[in-house]
Amino acid sequence: MTDTASNVPPLLTHTWSEGRALRNGVLTIGAWAVALIAAVPLVSVLYMLIVHGGARLSLELLTELPPAGFEMGGGFGNAIIGTVVMVVIATIISVPIGVLAAAYLAELGPDSQLGRVSRFLAKVLTGFPSILAGVFVYAVIVLAMGGYSAIAGGVSLAILMLPTVVLTAEEAMKMVPRKMKDAALGIGCTRTQMIWKIVLPTALPGILTGVMLGVARVAGESAPLLFTALFSNYWLRSLSEPTASLSILIYNFSSMPFDNQIELAWAASLVLVLIVLIFNVLSRLFGRAKY
């Protein structure tokens, strides 16, 4: 006990004998350890990709077509283009729909029946098995168009991207302070003007983060593309023909009995990670809050 009544000063130095200090120490070390364990998979995957895929990284990869069986060299320029094109299609489809849906959820009808139902469905869709998106698009678009295509691939990726965009954009718009929205209405904005002129620009960094999360999620998807874009060993000539993608190339080449193809699969994995990283950095540069 403290005895400040007498003139003995209280003991203020660190002591491990107290249970409180001991528990604090143990828990701190525990938290550190768990944080390190959580970082292990990511770091080791990156390490592996750099070790195995880094060696083959060259300009050739970007400019050449995939090699056949016993060929040496080659690249996967068509797969990079295919992945980027399909991700762009998915973004073009899902971002306008997702952001406008989020505007409805956040501003116009947050507690309406429609709002509640669509928010629930968006949450369900985040856990939607990606292969089912592929099967769905196969039935609706591939069969109707009469063949595999980049468009079908893009649509299946858009379905997977949409819920992420909706939910993160809704959160970002809700973060715009109420007082700022009041100011907009107080100066004579309609609700539409408030959303376009104040809420969307202010929430832009958060919305872009959501778009990036969506892109990162779908860029590496292979299951839906198997049913929709399939693969191609040639350069992309039109959006309505089978299209190569990095993820399918990795899938195909990694199971081949040729060293050259396996090396390319590693390099393609590294390139895929780099593409997602580049998208990420770019969106952060352009989406940074200006004011």
Next chain:
Amino acid sequence: MTVVQPLKGEAPGKPASAKSGDLAINCNVSKIYYGSFLAVRDARVPINKGKITGFIGPSGCGKSTVLRSLNRMNDLIQGFRLEGDVHFLGQDIYAKNIDPVVVRRYIGMVFQQPNPFAMSIYDNVAFGLRLNKFRGSYDERVEHALRRAALWDEVKDKLKVSGLSLSGGQQQRLCIARAVATEPTVLLMDEPCSALDPIATRRVEELMLELKKDYTIALVTHNMQQATRVADITAFFGVDISKGGRTGYLVEMGDTEQIFQRPRKQLTQEYISGKFS
């Protein structure tokens, strides 16, 4: 009014009668409900042109509710319902054919918390002008508004800087500049100084006295000294807890000097002498 180009759009109607000619707003609220909760009753508050009308009273007395119903800001709150009428220059703003968005362009508002937009100082002030598709010199108009808000000298070299980078007092003056840029007829101020330090409060008060030459101001304040310093006319609101709820109502209204020196009601006397708050 100072000579500036008028905004596009029709001017509000002329006063309906000679009697209400010196009134900017004739607020004739008999009841305001939020859902089934009776928030305010019997608030007949005439707002005189070119004067500062102060609304004082204890917490929960409905002074802010009444103020916000003067430009239909309460419409945004679910369950809001108003019985009675509010005439702005002779027109009932709660009439069926009135567009509340247009009303708010004539009756501007300054809020309790400074709330500049996340954009540059210049764009903050120009926002309302752009909204009204103002044609004319934006630079001139922005400078004019910032001068009116006594902020020009502090920000003239950094108009492209974020409005959010300013101090709290500067932000509030920026909000005032934003509100006056579109030359509204009436300015509603909802405790504009409650988030400010005494020096910033002082500046905003001086500003209000300056602004009343051109604008009609209705001011909600929690601070009785502020009411005595700036308000020409004071409305004192009380809370009626007799029926279980907390319903605000207008106790009395008169020249500020009369309210604070010779209140007619016992309740007013007790409030201004600090017996309750």
